[in-house]
Amino acid sequence: MTKRSRTLWLAVGVMCLSHPSAAQIPGLEPEKNWDLDGYVKYMLTYSNPDNSSNAIDHLIHQRFNFEYRFANHFAFNAGLRNRALAGDSLDIPMYEQLVSLDTGYWDLSKNVIEQDSVIVNSQFDRLFMDWHKDDWNARVGRFRINWSMNTVWNPNDLFNAYSIYDVDYEERAGSDAIMLGHSLGFADGVEVIFSPDTSQVLNDYTVRYYGNDSGWDYQVIGGKNALDNVLGAGFATDWHGAGIRGEVTWFKPRRDSYQGITLNDNTVLSLESDYSFSGENNWLLRAAWLYIEKPEETQSARRYLSLPLNAKTLSFTHHTGYLELGFDLTPLSRMSVSTVYYDDNSYFLGLSNHYSLANDWQLLTIIQRFDGTSRSLFGTTPATLLFANIKWSF
Known part of the structure; x- marks a missing residue:
């Protein structure tokens, strides 16, 4: 983990600890103050170029979306995507660098496995604190x-411009x-x-x-x-x-x-x-x-x-x-x-x-x-x- 990554994690931890939960308004409190959802999907890709050999690729894409709501107008959000890639595209030069590319200020993407047959990448594309009060709101982090x-x-x-040809990443990148x-x-x-x-x-x-x-x-x-x-x-x-x-x-x-x-x-x-x-x-x-x-x-x-x-x-x-x-x-x-x-x-x-x-x-x-x-x-x-x-x- 890079120095900037450690700095961001420390800042998020401090902000979480510095805003303890307070009593909810009777009758308006949610059932719970956190949510966790996500998905798991598998994608098969078959590439058939007219002038070169065919290629087959496999992708397992798993995602967590987590939100924790504090009582004093604060909320913490994190989105983690994990991808396992295998197939013919791994033979492309520098493909592992393309998979792990993170264009943000903090490098929150890492290939946890880099082998000839498989690449496994984990990336936080959402990681932010949110604050709302009356007509004001503020947000800091990656969103x-x-x-x-x-x-x-x-x-x-x-x-956050995106390609209309991307068929896998419906959430789009954050900043x-x-x-x-x-x-x-x-x-x-x-x-x-x-x-x-x-x-x-x-x-x-x-x-x-x-x-x-x-x-x-x-x-x-x-x-x-x-x-x-x-x-x-x-x-x-x-x-x-x-x-x-x-x-x-x-x-x-x-x-x-x-x-x-x-x-x-x-x-x-x-x-x-x-x-x-x-x-x-x-x-x-x-x-x-x-x-x-x-x-x-x-x-x-x-x-x-x-x-x-x-x-x-x-x-x-x-x-x-x-x-x-x-x-x-x-x-x-x-x-x-x-x-x-x-x-x-x-x-x-x-x-x-x-x-x-x-x-x-x-x-x-x-x-x-x-x-x-x-x-x-x-x-x-x-x-x-x-x-x-x-x-x-x-």
């Missing part, structure tokens, strides 16, 4: 900062940060966040104001994100039954270059809409468009799909389109078909099915196809991926 209005691409999500929030009304408020980095030049300090007016949810964000000054806005509303959302963020570098890389102004914009049709099959149609003024170049589809994203790398082209259609085959089975098109003529096709096996059991099957013209990013290494994921929740 998810969700500043998104959209559901597909989120230019306003400065902290190491300090947050102070103040409610200004039913749906209005302000949040201020400081997120440190091991390199001080990459520290984040940002603010968000959010509100609601005449059926419109809106937000304005600003501050410093890594090497950029940022200014952004987002909205969400309903028009004749259709949900309409949008986000835009402008990035202004604070210096001309960093580690030999030239930095430029950039604007990222995304609009999306969805519509639910009445009927027993619950049809849902969703469309989204993403624009990046200066997309970062990438030389490999594998590299783009495996590395962590940020709000400026949601795509590798100027324009990207998304279309999805979902419907219930039966009350226990839901099907979704989606496609993504990039303006370098790369495209993605996806087909997924969620099936409820029992109250606490779920089966997820997915087919993904990455392809395109011969000069496109996905077209240079076309591939088909199949996933089978069975999950038990407790």
Whole structure:
């Protein structure tokens, strides 16, 4: 365990000991002051690249979510994910480093087993203290900062951007940060966040104001994100039954270059809409468009799909389109078909099915196809991926 990891554990322990439980208000106390839940799931992945050999991988993913509520407005939360990986991907050079990668200020990820046949990794992706009183709230530690209005691409999500192709990590990553929030009304408020980095030049300090007016949810964000000054806005509303959302963020570098890389102004914009049709099959149609003024170049589809994203790398082209259609085959089975098109003529096709096996059991099957013209990013290494994921929740 690193020095920063030990420091965080000590701070959490001190905070827990310094806030003993007090008497609950009669008639309002919960049945217990703690909760523990989680899941265990197994996923089989079959990769079928057009121009190379096939690969089969196995993943056992187990998760604990724990919350302890103190009587004096404090709560402690921890989320621990344990993964056991085996299969052909272990032959990829430096794969064990990719599995254990932790991009936070504290390194809370460790490969407890590294062998030729299996890697076992444990990581805390949630570890924070929470405080609420009247219209004020504060949070410190590792937690998810969700500043998104959209559901597909989120230019306003400065902290926890994610890949739409990730089929295993529904909780998404967290950030190491300090947050102070103040409610200004039913749906209005302000949040201020400081997120440190091991390199001080990459520290984040940002603010968000959010509100609601005449059926419109809106937000304005600003501050410093890594090497950029940022200014952004987002909205969400309903028009004749259709949900309409949008986000835009402008990035202004604070210096001309960093580690030999030239930095430029950039604007990222995304609009999306969805519509639910009445009927027993619950049809849902969703469309989204993403624009990046200066997309970062990438030389490999594998590299783009495996590395962590940020709000400026949601795509590798100027324009990207998304279309999805979902419907219930039966009350226990839901099907979704989606496609993504990039303006370098790369495209993605996806087909997924969620099936409820029992109250606490779920089966997820997915087919993904990455392809395109011969000069496109996905077209240079076309591939088909199949996933089978069975999950038990407790």
